Amino acid sequence: MKKIFVKGIKGGTGTTSVVANLACALRKSHETVYVIDLDPKSDIGLHLGLAWDHLLGWSDYADFASASEQFHQDNDGVTFLPYGSGSNTKSSFKDIINHCQQLHDSDDAWFLFDCPAHINALEYPLDPEDIFLEVINCDAICHSLMYKQLNFLKQSGSSWQHYFLTNRFNSASELESDLLQLWQSELPLFAPLYINKDEAIMEATAFRNVAINCAPYSVANDDFETLAGWLVSRANNNES
Amino acid sequence: MKLPERIIKTCLGFLFTKKITRFVFFKFHGYFNQHKISLLGAFILPFLVLFLSLFIKLDKNRKNLIKQKLKYFYPHVTRPVVTPSNCVRIVLQSIYLALFNTTTTSQAQISYEQRKTWRKIKHSLRILRLVDKKLVRAFKRLWLFAKTNPSAESYQRISKAEIWNNRILKIAFFTILIFAVAVFVTVPFSIEAQAVFISLLLIVAYSLRRVEGQMATITMITLAVTTSTRYLWWRYTDTLNWDDPVALALGIGLLLAESYAWLVLILGFFQTINPLKRKPLPLNEDTSTWPTVDIYIPTYNEPLSVVKPTTIAAQSIDWPADKLNIYILDDGKRPEFAEFARQIGVGYLTRSDNNHAKAGNMNQAMKVTQGEYIAIFDCDHIPARSFLQMTMGQFLNDSKVCLVQTPHHFFSADPFERNLKNHRKIPNENMLFYGLIQDGNDMWDATFFCGSCAVLRRSALEEIGGFAVETVTEDAHTALRMQRAGYKTTYINIPQAAGLATDSLSAHVGQRIRWARGMAQIFRLDNPLFGKGLNIAQRLCYLNAMLHFLSGIPRIVFLTAPLALIYFNAQIIYAPFVAIFLYIVPTLLQVKITNSRIQGKYRYSFWGEVYESVLAWYILKPTTVALINPNKGKFNVTEKGGLNDTDHYDWTISRPYIILLLINVIGMTYGVFRLFFGDTSQIGVLIISMLWASYNVIILGAAVAVAAEAKQVRSSHRIKANFPAAIRLANGHTIKVKITDYSDNGVGLETEHSHLCRVNDKVELLMSRGFKQYSFATYICNTRDKQLGLTLRDLDLEKQKAFIQCTFSRADAWLDWQENFKHDKPSYSFSNVFYTSLRGFKNLIFHAPNELRPVIVFVSQVLYFVASLLPKKPTKAFKPS
Structure with a gap:
């Protein structure tokens, strides 16, 4: 099984849409994909076509076995588990992550975890082959946060694969292209690709769908395909 | 009623009844007054009619029928009937009708017969093709059989024997x-x-x-x-x-x-027996070991807009920045060039005099720069970023290599391509040299230096005292000297730069004159056949290059030779007709087939003759002069980057071929005359001469077609491309697109689906170079279903640089130029030349000066008239009752 954790370096970087689109892109190349929402906002369903008034999720059940009835499947075949309303305080996200491995077809399935921005990477049960993507935007705040995070990772000695992924990149902005060039040239752990800013991603959410389905002609489609391809190559490196 | 009439009437009254007399007078008045027939004629005709009516019943229906019949059998007889030309028509038509079978069969039967013939033709063609295929296949098998090594032990022992x-x-x-x-x-x-x-x-x-x-x-x-x-x-x-x-x-x-x-x-x-097709060699991983390179961009009178992209692209070449120095060598000494060089941070060099033109300019620059290698780009040649990566490996691999040349590729159409409208359809004049001959030369270690798009080793240049200044083609001479000094020259057939072709035929001819003169000068001053340091193969390659430019006189001889027999009855090939036929035709076929195989992708059959014919007259004099007195003549700069704002015909430059064409056409006419009225024993030879002359007419017609200068619409040339990019619309949508063409101030692109963009919308164009993405503010200037045209406006220098890096200086920008062409098919190529030639004649008539117009009108009228005299086959459906 391949586990990808996606977390915003701060709130509002577009993490959930990255997860939804990435899941869809992986699914398009006939991979089995599970999306687990670990974010109390519980909004992954909105990207994947779940009804607005559906409130239940794994946090409303006492254990994984009973929560598994909340697995939904969207039109493309992505299986996802929403967070829910958090009514059952006993369940914890670590249990969920650990239990995922028990799913019957989990051997070469992809697990995408939509992680909330406020819980740090260290708190997740991460294996060496797990990939942790930290979503950033090209701005000064992210710049400072990233360097802090780098120091932190260095001190704590991370064993997993950690990458920073640029989202909503707009090359028309001088600041953004300068920052990106700076990061590309000197930042370790910087993913060699970025997601362009594209209205299609926002619009797709308004249709309770993902950009890959709504706007296959858009650059977002290519960006997520590239991201998926890159992740596949990372994961294959792990196996070999 | 007048008196004479009354007398005649009375006289007639004695002979005929009153009715007939009245009829005679009625007809007479009709003929005389209405048909304007002479008095006597008008009087006699009624009697003739009366006489005829004794034998034929002439009522109204019969008359109409006869009229119809006449109309049917003599369709082209005009009114009034009694004219000299109509007499000719009637006589010819009568002979024709009497001698030939003109019975019209039904349409169905005609088409049936046509189909039958067509089927027969197709059938025989199929048989021919089958035989051809079988023959070729049999030979292939035979060939392969001969090539495969039999594994028999005895054979092995023999083949491996000492x-x-x-x-x-x-x-x-x-x-x-x-x-x-x-x-x-x-x-x-x-x-x-x-x-x-x-x-x-x-x-x-x-x-x-x-x-x-x-x-x-x-x-x-x-x-x-x-x-x-x-x-x-x-x-x-x-x-x-x-x-x-x-x-x-x-x-x-x-x-x-x-x-x-x-x-x-x-x-x-x-x-060209075994082209080397040299591959680039990889460089050392460690960039600190890479040598320093100076890039020279010599310029004299070209506008800044031409030099700018070249300089920017040169700056963008992938090479460690501290080891790459770019210099604009401005012999025009223009302040705006100095200012531009300062702005973008490249060197700007001038000198006090302008001695020895380009060679002198570069020699002066060598004194003040220090790079171990010198790359040279003519100011209009925009290099790709990979230029040094592709070339430098050769030097580092072999310390005797002094030159790496890459092909000259032109993104604009040269005058031949533009005026004949065959850009990218037929390999141009350059392709043979850069596609095949240079690779062949490389095999013999005799690659020529072509003055641009090349890297040279400074130490080698210094050893021979810098660029050669004695001739007007300093490049070839420099390479020759370095080879004499024991250095090797190499060629890599991967286009790594592209430039502007000459923009008018006269400029093109001027450039070739310079090359021809320079080569002839080298032949005299530093003859590659003699002197030390060269091996026999190199001498032969150089000899061929120089001979190529001496083609003026022989070409004109070939274009006029058949006329000797036609005009003067001079048997220049003194042999029986059959012998001539058996020697010339198969030899020509053999040579054409072989050349078509060797040069197939780089030069189509018969086009070489056209190119040579255009230049023949012009290089004749300078080469002859240079051979006699090599120090005469000056360096002329080839003008580029100009515009042709109207269609026009260059009468001055085409004069020699028009004269040649005229004497050939007159010769042909005279030949036809001689066929009919001349000595019958000469007919065989005469026919061969006329066939040759008509081939010459075709080639000359194509040469004439080139002189019709076509209008150049765009001042900046569109370059075909195919790479991905994206546009961001005002509403934030980012759409992926394919760039289909670009120029220095615009791009054309194609979207995947129909788009909803409108003209003048502002869109952002996103293009990538490596990991870096650049955004350009553009306006839509035209839209069509899936296509968009964008213009870039008011880019600052930084953005201009980025744009050139994303387009012109892409490593793959020029790679597809040789793959565009299929292998030559001689018959197809001949028909191409033939149609071009027809267009040449049309152009001549269309562009004829006003003084000649009456003559043309007169001649065409005469031809039309003569054609109208010829008999015609009755066509209209006619049912004899």
């Missing part, structure tokens, strides 16, 4: 081979034997033409060499008319021209 390495045996083998060829070349054959011999060779060559592999090529070359040498031998020994001094003089002239053509052919075969 004896093959024996020197004496080798010499003996070659002696026998040469002896055999000599026998084939020199033994006189009877006509029948020649026919058998030559057709055998031709069949072999014809069947081999599609067989792949180097050995097949070499076999074909051997056959072509044998045939052509045999032909020449025959010409020298058998075909000179020693009794007729005029014919002898003209015949020797033709023979010399043919000998020249033969020599060039043989040298060409030698040069």
Whole structure:
């Protein structure tokens, strides 16, 4: 099984849409994909076509076995588990992550975890082959946060694969292209690709769908395909 | 009623009834007053009618019927009927009707017959193709069979035997081979034997033409060499008319021209027998070991807009920044160039004088710069970023390499391509040299330096005292000197830069004149055949290059030779008609087939003749002058980047070919006249001469077509491309697109689906170079279904640089130029030349000056009139009752 954790370096970087689109892109190349929402906002369903008034999720059940009835499947075949309303305080996200491995077809399935921005990477049960993507935007705040995070990772000695992924990149902005060039040239752990800013991603959410389905002609489609391809190559490196 | 009439009426009254008298007078008045027939005629005609009516019943219906019939049998007779031209028409038509079967069959039957004939033609064609295919396949099999090594032990033992390495045996083998060829070349054959011999060779060559592999090529070359040498031998020994001094003089002239053509052919075969196709060598991983490179961009009078992209692209070449220095060498000494160089941070060099033009300019620059290597770009040649990566490996691999040349590629159409409208359809004049000959030269270590898009080793240049300044083609001369000094030159056939082609025929011709003069100068001043340091192969390659530019006189001889027989009855090839036919035609076919195979992708059959014919007259004088006095003549700069704002015809430059064309056309007309009224024993030779002359007319027609200068619409040239990019619309949507073409101020692109963009919308164009993405503010200037045209406006220098990096200086920007062309098909190519030639004649008439217009109108009217006299087949459906 391949586990990808996606977390915003701060709130509002577009993490959930990255997860939804990435899941869809992986699914398009006939991979089995599970999306687990670990974010109390519980909004992954909105990207994947779940009804607005559906409130239940794994946090409303006492254990994984009973929560598994909340697995939904969207039109493309992505299986996802929403967070829910958090009514059952006993369940914890670590249990969920650990239990995922028990799913019957989990051997070469992809697990995408939509992680909330406020819980740090260290708190997740991460294996060496797990990939942790930290979503950033090209701005000064992210710049400072990233360097802090780098120091932190260095001190704590991370064993997993950690990458920073640029989202909503707009090359028309001088600041953004300068920052990106700076990061590309000197930042370790910087993913060699970025997601362009594209209205299609926002619009797709308004249709309770993902950009890959709504706007296959858009650059977002290519960006997520590239991201998926890159992740596949990372994961294959792990196996070999 | 007048008195005479009354008298006549009374007289008639004695002979005829009153009714007939009235009829006569009625008709008379009609003929006289209405049809304006003479008095006597008008009086006699009614009697004629009366007389005829004794035999034929002439009522109204009958009359109409006869009229219809006449109209049917004489469709082209005009009214009034009684004119001289109509008499001719009627006589001719009557003869025609009497002699030929004109019965009209029903339409259905005609089409049935047509279909039947068509089927027969198709059937025979199919059989022909089948035979052709079978023949070729059989040869292929035979060939492969001969090539596969039999595994039998005895064979292995023989093939591996020591004896093959024996020197004496080798010499003996070659002696026998040469002896055999000599026998084939020199033994006189009877006509029948020649026919058998030559057709055998031709069949072999014809069947081999599609067989792949180097050995097949070499076999074909051997056959072509044998045939052509045999032909020449025959010409020298058998075909000179020693009794007729005029014919002898003209015949020797033709023979010399043919000998020249033969020599060039043989040298060409030698040069291109095994093109090297050198591959780039990888560089060391450690960039600190890479050498320093200076890039020179010499300029004299070109506008800044031409030099700017080149400089920017040169800056963007992938090489460690501290080891790359760019210099604009401005012989024009213009302040705006200095300012531009300062702005973007490149060197700007001028000098106090302008001695020795480009070579002097670069020599001066060498004194003040220090790079270990010098890359040279003409100011309009925009280099790709990979230029040094592709080339420098050769130097680092072999310390004797002093030059790496890459092809000159032109993104704009040269005058031939533009005026004949065949850009990217037919390989241009340059392609043969850069696609094939340079690769062939490289095999013999004789690559020429072409003045641009090349890297040189400074130490080698310094050893020979800098760029050669003695001739106007400093480049070729410099390379020659370095080779004499023991250095190697190399060629990499990967376009790594592209530039502007000359923009008018006169400029193009001017440039070729310079090359021709320069080559002739080198031939005199530093003859590659003599002197030290070169091996025999290099000497031959240089010889061929120079001979190529001496083609002026021979080409004109070929264009006029058949006229000697037509006009003066001079038997320049003194042999029976059958012999001439059996020697010339198969030899020509053999050479054409072989050349088509070798040059196929780089030069289509018959186009070489067109290119040469255009230049022949113009390089004739400068080469001759330079051969006699090599120090005469000055350096002329080729003008580029100009505009042709109207369609016009360049009468000055086309004058020589128009004169040649005229004497050929008049010769043809005279030939036709002689066919009918001349000596019947001459008809065979006459026909051959006329066929040759008509071929010349076709070639000259194509040459004339080139002089019709087409309008150039865009000042900046569109370059075809195919790479992904994206646009961001005002509403934030980012759409992926494919760039289909670009120029220095715009791009054309294609979206995947129909778009909803409108003209003047502002969109952002996103293009990537490596990991870096650039955004350009653009406006939509035209839209069509899936296509968009964007213009870039007011870019600052930084953005201009980015734009050039994303487009012109892409490593793959020019890679597809040679893949665009299919292999030559001679018949197809000939029809192409033929249609071009027709267009040339049309152009001549269309662009004729006003003084000539009445003549043209008159001639066309005469032709039309003569055509109207000819008999016509009755066509209208007519049902005889």
